[in-house]
Amino acid sequence: MKGLVDIINRETERVFIVGVQLKGHDTWRIDESLDELEELVGTAGGEVTGRGTQRLDRVNAATFIGPGKAREFAEQCEEAGVDTVVFDEELTPAQGRNLEKVFECKILDRTALILDIFSQRARTREGKLQVELAQLNHLLPRLTRFWTHLSRQKGGIGMRGGEGESQLEVDRRKVRERIDKIQRDLEMVMRHRTIQRTGRKRNQWPLGSLVGYTNAGKSTLFNAITGASALSEDKLFATLDPTTRRLRLPTNQNVLLSDTVGFIRKLPHDLVDAFKATLEEVIEADLLLHVVDISSPQAEEQIEAVNVVLDELGVADKPMLMVFNKIDRVTAPGLARRLTDEYPNSIVVSARSGEGFEAFMAELGKQLRPVRDLLVLSVPHSQSEVIARLHEVGQVLERDYNGNKAVLKVLVPPDHRAAFEPFIIREDGLAKA
Numbered sequence: 001m002k003g004l005v006d007i008i009n010r011e012t013e014r015v016f017i018v019g020v021q022l023k024g025h026d027t028w029r030i031d032e033s034l035d036e037l038e039e040l041v042g043t044a045g046g047e048v049t050g051r052g053t054q055r056l057d058r059v060n061a062a063t064f065i066g067p068g069k070a071r072e073f074a075e076q077c078e079e080a081g082v083d084t085v086v087f088d089e090e091l092t093p094a095q096g097r098n099l100e101k102v103f104e105c106k107i108l109d110r111t112a113l114i115l116d117i118f119s120q121r122a123r124t125r126e127g128k129l130q131v132e133l134a135q136l137n138h139l140l141p142r143l144t145r146f147w148t149h150l151s152r153q154k155g156g157i158g159m160r161g162g163e164g165e166s167q168l169e170v171d172r173r174k175v176r177e178r179i180d181k182i183q184r185d186l187e188m189v190m191r192h193r194t195i196q197r198t199g200r201k202r203n204q205w206p207l208g209s210l211v212g213y214t215n216a217g218k219s220t221l222f223n224a225i226t227g228a229s230a231l232s233e234d235k236l237f238a239t240l241d242p243t244t245r246r247l248r249l250p251t252n253q254n255v256l257l258s259d260t261v262g263f264i265r266k267l268p269h270d271l272v273d274a275f276k277a278t279l280e281e282v283i284e285a286d287l288l289l290h291v292v293d294i295s296s297p298q299a300e301e302q303i304e305a306v307n308v309v310l311d312e313l314g315v316a317d318k319p320m321l322m323v324f325n326k327i328d329r330v331t332a333p334g335l336a337r338r339l340t341d342e343y344p345n346s347i348v349v350s351a352r353s354g355e356g357f358e359a360f361m362a363e364l365g366k367q368l369r370p371v372r373d374l375l376v377l378s379v380p381h382s383q384s385e386v387i388a389r390l391h392e393v394g395q396v397l398e399r400d401y402n403g404n405k406a407v408l409k410v411l412v413p414p415d416h417r418a419a420f421e422p423f424i425i426r427e428d429g430l431a432k433a
Contacts, residue, residue, distance in 0.1 A: 015046040016077045019088040020065060021055045030088075032298060033265070037088050037110065044117050049080050063102065064095045074103045086113055089266070093142040110266055111138060126189050133182045140175050193280055205246070206368045207256045209282045211310065212291035213302035214262030217325040221291060221351035222259040225361070242281055249365045251395045253372075254413070258285070265305040272312055279313055287368050288320045294339065294348070295329035321367055322346035323360070328353050372411040376426035379406045386423065 017037050021030045030053055038048045052073045054065045063070045064087060077085060084106045091099070091109040099107045108116075115135050122128040210218045226245040244258040258281040272279075282288065290306060292299055303322075310316045322343040327336060328350040340346045347363050349356035372394070379386050387406060390396060393416045398409035412420060 013046040013083045014049045014081055015041050016073065016080070016082045016085045017041065017048055017051045017088065018065065018073060018085060019051070019053045020059060021053055022059075023055070023057045032301075033088055036265070037086065037113075040110075040113050040117065041086060044113060044120070046084065049082060050076060052076070059089070062095065063098050064089070064091055067102075070099065070102045077103055077105065084108060086110070096142065114264070114267070126186070129182050129185055129189070133179060133186070136175050136179050136182070140172065140179075143171055143175070190280065205254050205256050206286040207244075207258065207281070207284060208247075208287045208289055208364065208368050209258045209260060209285035210289045210291055211260060211282055211306060212262060212323075213293065213306055214264050216262065216291045216293040216296075216302070217351045218262065218291045219259055221323070221325060221349070222257065224351050224354065225357065226257055244281065247364075249368075250361055251365045252391070252393065253365060253369070253395070255364070255368045257289075258282075263306045263309045265301075267305075267309055272309060282310075283313060283315055285315075285318065288315065288318050289323050290320050291323045291325050293326050294324040294336065295326045299339070319367065320345065321363065324348045325351050327355060372413055373417055373427065375410055375412055375417075375420065375424050377408050377410060377420055377423040378425045379408065379423050380404070381406060386420070389419065 017034055019030045019034045019037070034051055034053070038051070041048050052069070054069045056066070060066055065073075073085070076082075082105060085099070085103050086108045087099075088110050090111045091107070096107050096109070115131065115138060118131045119128075119135065122131045210222055212218050222243070222245075226247050242258055242260050244256055247255050247257045249255060260279060260281055288310070290303070292303055296302060307316060310318075322339075322345060324336065324339055324346060327348045330336060336348050340348060347356060347360050349360050377390070379390075381401075381404070387408070390408060390410055390412070394410045394412040396408055396410050400407040407425075410420075
């Protein structure tokens with residue numbers, strides 16, 4: 001009882017993390033993965049007090065790690081007063097139950113930890129629904145651990161021909177009913193997004209979507225170039241709910257830019273499926289802006305992890321601009337040149353200092369070029385407001401102010417064409433009929 005009181009009174013959970021080094025994998029990879037797991041624990045509000053690893057040819061079907069090693073780690077956890085043990089891989093329901101008996105404390109896997117973080121971070125109704133859906137899908141096959149002590153109940157009046165539902169069956173049915181309800185709600189969200197996209201398509205504004213590894217600086221970059229106020233913290237999964245803003249480029253082009261949830265290695269499939277409503281912004285994007293923390297020692301592994309998720313979403317073949325961020329933190333000589341040589345369609349920036357923004361915006365203007373009409377206009381000098389409007393909504397390529405009228409060669413968005421119709425003398429280089 002005293003131990004329970006100590007846990008309740010302690011503000012921060014003490015956590016022990018466990019990873020497995022499988023035969024054929026590089027040793028440094030497990031350390032790197034556990035470092036990231038420790039960051040996840042910190043983001044969830046816990047404190048890592050120790051870690052354990054084991055080299056295995058294959059995982060143990062009953063306890064994930066070997067039973068002897070499990071007992072050894074359990075003794076360390078008891079001495080350190082650990083509240084929770086987190087495993088770096090997804091555990092089966094049976095492994096979770098068996099490990100709880102050995103450790104006599106709460107057992108989580110990487111998936112459950114990420115779901116917990118997402119549940120803390122979700123702010124909008126859509127985000128909360130998506131997180132709950134992923135949690136319920138993760139929980140459903142694990143319900144047995146909560147109800148193994150309950151026996152089946154006999155039916156009452158009118159049910160004497162057989163056994164009634166067990167508590168486990170009742171609970172599973174309720175979970176499935178809730179999953180169905182959430183899926184219906186998310187379908188309504190997707191229909192609403194479709195209506196929004198239809199409105200955007202009427203304006204023919206192209207959409208760019210920021211993707212990247214969590215904590216690569218996507219939200220900081222998004223805020224810097226759009227003037228938005230998306231949450232930006234030095235934490236994993238600081239941004240969960242998507243944000244879309246209009247961005248005006250130096251060429252007077254209007255484009256839309258969306259900031260989406262960050263990706264991570266071993267991202268649970270349930271999360272990828274649940275967040276497809278949010279990730280529709282990625283699926284519908286005309287250009288993906290893959291933001292990479294160039295200062296991270298694992299930058300190239302993080303690029304690969306993001307590409308795996310993009311492949312799961314079926315968008316790996318979309319046009320992509322690599323944006324190497326945090327150049328102000330790079331100390332290794334030649335690193336930026338090597339990566340930009342390796343990824344030709346790339347640019348280097350610092351979201352904090354603004355370094356490289358001019359070239360970045362120019363590149364966006366080239367790659368997010370909306371459909372615009374190439375027109376030649378003849379505008380009387382007395383109608384200066386028409387010329388001013390042209391500069392506001394279009395891009396003036398050539399101008400000639402000699403003579404009684406100003407002759408201008410311009411790129412104009414189709415939705416603004418009607419305002420300049422009386423002044424058009426040529427279209428796409430051809431004489432107007």
